[in-house]
Each structure stands twice: as C-alpha cells, then as structure tokens.
Amino acid sequence: MGGIASFLSGCTTSLVQAQLSSNPQLHSPNCEYHTESASVGIYHFRFSEANKKDLVKVYGHKVHKLVAEPLKKMIRAARSQGIDLKIASAFRSINHQEGIIKRKKEDGTSLKQIYFFSAPSGFSEHHTGLAIDFYPVNSKFEYSATYRWLTQNADKYGFVQTFTESNANKTGVSVESWHWKYIGHPQARELLMNMGCYT
Ligand SMILES: [Zn+2]
Incomplete structure (x- = not known):
C-alpha cells in the first residue's frame, strides 16, 4: 500500500461520498493535485476562483453570495448563545495566495513547511469564497x-470542517480547527468540486 493511487482511492468518504455517488459530475475524475507540494508528500487540490460579481461582504469580509445568509444566521445563533463567532478570513484570490507563497519561499521556508500550513495558489478552498476561517486562526x-459550538451546530447551517485529523493524516496538511466550508447548497458543492478529494 501507499503512494498516490491508494491515497486517491481512499479520498472520498462519508458525507461527501454519499453526495458524490448521487452527483458523480461533482467529483473531478482524478482529484487534480498540486505537483510541487505532492513532491514533499502534501496533497492540495485545485479550486476555481469565484466570479467577482458573486462576492458579497459579511461583517466586512468578502464571501460567495451563496454562503452569506447561512453564515450570518450561524454567527447570530452562536452569539445568541454567548459564543463570539468571528470571521478571520474568507475569500482569497489566486493572486493573493500567490503572494503569500512567494514571500514564504523568499524567506527560505522549506516547501514542506510552506505547504503544511498554506495551500498553493489555485489550490485553496478560499478561492471559492465558500471557506471561512474563524477567529483566532491558531492551534488554541x-x-x-x-x-465546540461549531462541532455541535455548524452542520445545521451547512458547514463542515475541512482539515480534520483524519484528513490531515491522508493529505499531509496541518489540522485546521478554524477552517470551515459551506456545502449546504448543491451549487456550493459544485463549486467545491474537489472537496471530495479532501474529506
Ligand atoms: Zn482557511
């Protein structure tokens, strides 16, 4: 066992597997991954950038219009229960992500370190505008x-965590408790077509 073939064969499971089996077109046939990060054993999958006209602001952060209402509802519900759910980061353009990676390379950070914590440009769920990082973005x-509130309630609003422990074990990407994406609408799942490779 091992290698990319066995990795990909196990790359669609659970909830997402169920969605994909009824909507096979949602799944990129070969989970296109970024080759430079794969060369150091870390798998990031391709995502398209949202159209500018589909981006709206929620609490000052750009998100895809599909996620705006459910996100606001979830934040309001959390706050009504004393949970201060705050957005740290949402939509990020391919250009912006390219700048992040470029700076890290210029600083002499190793590829393994870079891609453990950051997606290559063109390979981040944040490009879709459907992924949200909640505050604070750190291991605490x-x-x-x-x-805890998110793990108990986020699914009611259509959100799931991407970089869970089991996902991290498979992809080599860091666990990210703060990174959640919206899959509560068929069109959102379509825009996140490669999410099946992650979860
Ligand atoms: Zn994120």
Missing part, C-alpha cells in the same frame, strides 16, 4: 468553546 481554537 481547537480547545475553545467556539470550536
């Missing part, structure tokens, strides 16, 4: 009441 989030 996992132990917060906010994270």
